[in-house]
Amino acid sequence: MRKVAFYTLGCKLNFSETSTIGRMFEEKGYKKVEFSETPDIFIINTCSVTDNADKKCAKVVREAKKISPNGYVAIIGCYAQLKPKEISELEGVDAVLGAAEKFRLIELLDGFVKTEEPKVLAQEIKETKDFISGYSINDRTRTFLKVQDGCNYQCTFCTIPLARGKSRSDTIEHVIKNAQEIAASETKEVVLTGVNIGDFGIINGKREVRFFDLVKELDKVEGIDRIRISSIEPNLLSNEIIEFCADSERFVPHYHIPLQSGSDKLLQLMRRRYKREVYSSRVELIKKLNPNACIGVDVIVGFPGETEEDFLDTYYFLNELDVSYFHVFTYSERDNTEAVDMEGAVPMKERNRRSKMLRGLSEKKKRAFYESQLGNEYNVLFEHEIQDGYMYGFTDNYVRVRAKYDPMLVNEIKKVKLVSINEEGTVEIEEPEYVYETH
Numbered sequence: 001m002r003k004v005a006f007y008t009l010g011c012k013l014n015f016s017e018t019s020t021i022g023r024m025f026e027e028k029g030y031k032k033v034e035f036s037e038t039p040d041i042f043i044i045n046t047c048s049v050t051d052n053a054d055k056k057c058a059k060v061v062r063e064a065k066k067i068s069p070n071g072y073v074a075i076i077g078c079y080a081q082l083k084p085k086e087i088s089e090l091e092g093v094d095a096v097l098g099a100a101e102k103f104r105l106i107e108l109l110d111g112f113v114k115t116e117e118p119k120v121l122a123q124e125i126k127e128t129k130d131f132i133s134g135y136s137i138n139d140r141t142r143t144f145l146k147v148q149d150g151c152n153y154q155c156t157f158c159t160i161p162l163a164r165g166k167s168r169s170d171t172i173e174h175v176i177k178n179a180q181e182i183a184a185s186e187t188k189e190v191v192l193t194g195v196n197i198g199d200f201g202i203i204n205g206k207r208e209v210r211f212f213d214l215v216k217e218l219d220k221v222e223g224i225d226r227i228r229i230s231s232i233e234p235n236l237l238s239n240e241i242i243e244f245c246a247d248s249e250r251f252v253p254h255y256h257i258p259l260q261s262g263s264d265k266l267l268q269l270m271r272r273r274y275k276r277e278v279y280s281s282r283v284e285l286i287k288k289l290n291p292n293a294c295i296g297v298d299v300i301v302g303f304p305g306e307t308e309e310d311f312l313d314t315y316y317f318l319n320e321l322d323v324s325y326f327h328v329f330t331y332s333e334r335d336n337t338e339a340v341d342m343e344g345a346v347p348m349k350e351r352n353r354r355s356k357m358l359r360g361l362s363e364k365k366k367r368a369f370y371e372s373q374l375g376n377e378y379n380v381l382f383e384h385e386i387q388d389g390y391m392y393g394f395t396d397n398y399v400r401v402r403a404k405y406d407p408m409l410v411n412e413i414k415k416v417k418l419v420s421i422n423e424e425g426t427v428e429i430e431e432p433e434y435v436y437e438t439h
């Protein structure tokens with residue numbers, strides 16, 4: 001039995017796709033093993049958003065060659081679609097496959113026989129129309145369920161549409177079928193995943209349904225305890241979705257909404273499809289319907305043209321917003337984007353300073369959010385990992401809690417009371433009361 005190992009860089013979507021490709025290998029009789037278990041084949045799923053994607057990819061290839069010097073190394077993913085030639089020149093790479101080809105790699109790389117020159121199979125991304133669904137299977141705690149791929153927006157900083165192509169989706173029926181399979185596997189939480197999931201519903205180039213239609217149908221699937229929307233554009237997070245989710249037993253009160261900038265001038269330069277008032281109105285409605293909802297924000301600092309005043313606009317806007325944490329991205333130039341040619345580049349030192357300021361603000365926000373939750377009781381889904389005798393889990397509104405390891409709690413949802421914030425920044429819970437039997 002030939003052994004295959006996977007390495008994934010990047011986002012939840014990549015993880016979900018690696019998992020799907022892994023199952024394809026297993027169906028064909030390959031054995032999935034860890035990276036260190038001398039595999040015959042290595043599949044490295046790359047990302048174009050991460051900084052130093054090229055260096056990271058080269059490093060993983062070097063490690064693979066150390067483990068199995070004769071192993072076959074195939075590179076797939078966004079970076080492979082964007083820079084196939086560059087990757088094929090890396091020492092040790094046997095094949096590079098683009099976005100459309102990666103799901104057919106077993107057939108295309110027929111037997112994984114090494115050739116003198118690396119194989120490069122990456123068609124123009126514009127020609128990629130197929131939607132390949134899938135979900136990750138890890139530890140039964142949570143799964144990333146892919147419902148949508150690609151993006152029709154053209155944000156001026158983003159390479160994702162170039163790497164993943166046009167927006168396209170699964171059918172509702174097929175998503176429900178996947179969700180039912182997941183429910184049968186006793187996985188407790190489903191994270192809906194895609195590039196622009198609010199744009200769900202385009203099938204074969206035509207809008208057939210909307211994301212809200214999917215939300216309503218998924219809410220009926222028995223056996224799934226929690227559904228989390230991974231990230232959704234503010235202009236696509238409609239009031240009806242927010243209102244529906246606020247009443248749902250399954251959709252959790254946690255949103256991750258990219259803002260990118262709190263300055264309308266910058267939002268326009270980035271070609272985002274909303275003004276900041278839209279963003280704040282979404283936050284207001286979510287918090288009005290559920291004051292304990294958790295809201296995460298993506299924000300980019302140091303975009304070309306961002307003056308100190310614009311940055312402070314963002315800073316004060318975020319400071320006033322009732323949100324719970326941010327993911328801060330320091331702008332970095334990407335080939336083939338419009339932003340690369342824009343005027344007003346911000347010096348790197350300044351970008352880093354702004355990034356640090358926002359990270360500090362995010363810490364403050366997160367702490368304040370956690371503090372506001374102390375004393376409340378929540379359902380926590382406990383995970384598998386054990387660290388120094390402790391286990392961890394998340395409440396439905398995304399507070400990370402720590403508890404003494406108890407095998408009975410693994411992959412279980414338990415109601416607990418949040419009592420304090422510890423030195424590592426996670427939340428401690430009230431010790432469960434044990435009933436001892438006496439004779």
Ligand code: SF4
Binds near residue numbers: 152158
């Ligand atoms: S919405 Fe904008 S940032 Fe998001 S994937 Fe599409 S183009 Fe990129």
